[in-house]
Amino acid sequence: MKTMTKRKFQNRLNDLDSKTWLKFQKSWFIHNPPPRRKDVLRHPAKFPESLAQEFIEFFTKRGQIVLDPMVGTGSTQIAALRSGRHSYGIELNPNYAEIARQLIDEERKNLCETVESLASLVITGDAGKFSELAAKFEIPLIDYMITSPPYWNMLHAKGSKTQENRRSANDLDLFYSDNPDDLGNIDDYDQFLDQLVDVYESIKPFIRPRAYLTIIVKNVKKGGMVYPLAWDLCRRVGKIFQLKDERIWCQDDLHLFPYGYGSAWVSNTFHHYCLQFRNE
Numbered sequence: 245m246k247t248m249t250k251r252k253f254q255n256r257l258n259d260l261d262s263k264t265w266l267k268f269q270k271s272w273f274i275h276n277p278p279p280r281r282k283d284v285l286r287h288p289a290k291f292p293e294s295l296a297q298e299f300i301e302f303f304t305k306r307g308q309i310v311l312d313p314m315v316g317t318g319s320t321q322i323a324a325l326r327s328g329r330h331s332y333g334i335e336l337n338p339n340y341a342e343i344a345r346q347l348i349d350e351e352r353k354n355l356c357e358t359v360e361s362l363a364s365l366v367i368t369g370d371a372g373k374f375s376e377l378a379a380k381f382e383i384p385l386i387d388y389m390i391t392s393p394p395y396w397n398m399l400h401a402k403g404s405k406t407q408e409n410r411r412s413a414n415d416l417d418l419f420y421s422d423n424p425d426d427l428g429n430i431d432d433y434d435q436f437l438d439q440l441v442d443v444y445e446s447i448k449p450f451i452r453p454r455a456y457l458t459i460i461v462k463n464v465k466k467g468g469m470v471y472p473l474a475w476d477l478c479r480r481v482g483k484i485f486q487l488k489d490e491r492i493w494c495q496d497d498l499h500l501f502p503y504g505y506g507s508a509w510v511s512n513t514f515h516h517y518c519l520q521f522r523n524e
């Protein structure tokens with residue numbers, strides 16, 4: 245008589261229980277960033293550590309390796325530490341890279357011996373030269389990448405004057421840098437897209453087969469036009485990695501402005517796309 249042996253369930257992707265797994269599967273979520281500390285306020289556009297942590301905990305197991313090639317002030321790496329993962333970050337602007345190192349040091353002190361064995365290296369450099377940096381700093385094979393690029397040259401666009409005045413009055417950066425290698429300083433949209441996609445393509449050999457990647461981005465409105473950055477990245481990066489889908493990050497704590505009131509449709513864009521790819 246044949247005996248039926250039931251195969252034991254094994255979660256090979258992450259360490260989550262089924263309830264948390266299910267919750268993450270909703271294709272949209274609301275996440276209102278907590279108020280930022282003064283030192284990270286200097287950076288014009290960071291994502292919250294708490295958001296990055298949810299993604300890292302879904303797409304990796306404890307002890308695995310996370311990469312952010314444009315790490316800004318280090319949100320991804322703080323989140324990686326909190327969730328017990330190794331992390332590597334690259335950032336072009338040395339001031340942001342230094343802030344990231346300081347925040348990581350502080351976080352390590354808070355988390356004490358639980359994170360002693362974890363690597364969290366912030367490299368000041370150009371993500372466009374990823375393979376050189378990977379060789380120089382001995383970056384190991386990556387289990388998951390989460391990142392957010394400059395939203396084209398949106399920070400240079402003439403936006404809300406009050407916001408600009410408030411930031412410059414408080415000595416906060418209006419854009420990331422004046423470095424020509426800063427992708428946020430490229431004026432031509434197609435050239436920006438080409439260079440950004442080249443960065444992701446150059447990282448591919450360093451990503452473990454079947455590992456996931458998350459790119460957080462918005463479509464860009466400029467001069468009465470919409471540049472569908474998120475959708476363009478789906479098509480372009482989708483030729484390098486397999487596009488899986490998107491999760492839509494909504495914010496519902498922002499002030500509404502009556503753009504185009506009485507004459508035209510101009511929405512308040514309170515959502516970002518978290519684009520999911522897999523190295524298949």
Ligand SMILES: C[S@@+](CC[C@H](N)C(=O)[O-])C[C@H]1O[C@@H](n2cnc3c(N)ncnc32)[C@H](O)[C@@H]1O
Nearest residue numbers: 290291314316317319336370371394420426427
């Ligand atoms: C949207 S921000 C990332 C913010 C980051 N997720 C955080 O939470 O702090 C984009 C970052 O890309 C950096 N950047 C732009 N061009 C770069 C390049 N060629 N190499 C590395 N970093 C670059 C900018 O300095 C900026 O900090």
